[in-house]
Amino acid sequence: MSVEALNKAFAIADVLTFVEAAAGVPVIEINTAIASARIALVGAQVLEWQPADAEPVLWISRAAIYQVGKGVRGGVPICWPWFGAGETGKPAHGFVRTRMWAVRSTTQTADGVVVKLGITDDAETRAIWDYAFDLELAVTVGATLTMALVTKNTGDTPFTITDALHTYFRVGDIDATIVQGLDGVRYLDKVLDFTEHTQQGDVLFSGETDRVYVNTQSTCVINDTANARNIHVAKSGSDTTVVWNPWSEKEKGFADMAAGEYQQMLCVETCNAADDKITIAPQQTHSLVAVVSL
Numbered sequence: 001m002s003v004e005a006l007n008k009a010f011a012i013a014d015v016l017t018f019v020e021a022a023a024g025v026p027v028i029e030i031n032t033a034i035a036s037a038r039i040a041l042v043g044a045q046v047l048e049w050q051p052a053d054a055e056p057v058l059w060i061s062r063a064a065i066y067q068v069g070k071g072v073r074g075g076v077p078i079c080w081p082w083f084g085a086g087e088t089g090k091p092a093h094g095f096v097r098t099r100m101w102a103v104r105s106t107t108q109t110a111d112g113v114v115v116k117l118g119i120t121d122d123a124e125t126r127a128i129w130d131y132a133f134d135l136e137l138a139v140t141v142g143a144t145l146t147m148a149l150v151t152k153n154t155g156d157t158p159f160t161i162t163d164a165l166h167t168y169f170r171v172g173d174i175d176a177t178i179v180q181g182l183d184g185v186r187y188l189d190k191v192l193d194f195t196e197h198t199q200q201g202d203v204l205f206s207g208e209t210d211r212v213y214v215n216t217q218s219t220c221v222i223n224d225t226a227n228a229r230n231i232h233v234a235k236s237g238s239d240t241t242v243v244w245n246p247w248s249e250k251e252k253g254f255a256d257m258a259a260g261e262y263q264q265m266l267c268v269e270t271c272n273a274a275d276d277k278i279t280i281a282p283q284q285t286h287s288l289v290a291v292v293s294l
């Protein structure tokens with residue numbers, strides 16, 4: 001749908017409108033007295049969320065590239081139907097984050113503005129992953145940011161997924177940032193060839209960090225001390241939390257990251273990954289939910 005058609009069908013006067021971030025890349029802009037946000041229809045990717053009287057909570061690269069067929073570096077990419085490297089020749093983090101999703105509804109509620117976006121299987125997706133599905137993201141933009149990713153198996157055979165709300169948070173200084181909530185949790189350290197470790201105390205940062213914390217349902221708290229704030233990341237339907245910062249060397253490998261940006265970002269990702277796989281029977285659903293608050 002064109003931006004004109006999207007606005008005709010789904011805009012909310014003085015609250016929600018559709019704009020083009022680049023040719024063929026429609027973005028929802030939400031502005032209320034409580035919070036503002038942007039959501040790209042490519043990948044149903046929440047790009048920004050800023051509660052009133054607060055600094056932006058999500059990080060988005062200054063070098064972000066907006067183009068059809070590509071996800072934006074930052075915000076909340078959706079990894080589905082697999083997290084991480086796919087089978088040979090298949091895209092990392094699955095195939096929905098680069099595809100156009102359809103707008104299903106936009107409504108204003110007491111909790112905030114609720115946007116529902118959806119995508120279903122087609123011949124292209126079945127050529128990559130041969131299953132019938134309906135995938136819907138419900139985003140509630142208010143004093144809290146709630147994202148619910150609902151997978152429905154619309155076929156007649158069970159399928160197994162891993163998935164993630166791959167959230168990039170904005171911090172004042174990664175060196176002065178701490179993540180609480182993972183003490184005693186087992187993790188696979190991608191930087192150390194996916195060897196297994198157990199978290200001792202809070203997570204501190206002094207170099208490239210890429211850890212898959214498994215079998216954890218905990219709320220994480222990001223102590224963004226440079227901004228004198230705590231960012232709470234609660235979740236449901238998720239057994240895995242991934243913590244990632246590329247640091248200075250790996251950052252250089254990303255054309256859509258500006259030099260030094262690693263110092264103001266941190267991923268705390270709400271996932272089901274590694275052995276925390278989800279098998280969904282025909283006509284059944286699974287919800288992965290992240291709730292972000294200050």
Ligand code: TA6
Pocket residue numbers: 077084092093166190210242244267269
């Ligand atoms: O979630 C952490 C991670 O898997 C890292 O290993 C790194 O690959 C990151 O995701 C970004 O991946 P992307 O495909 O978005 O560049």
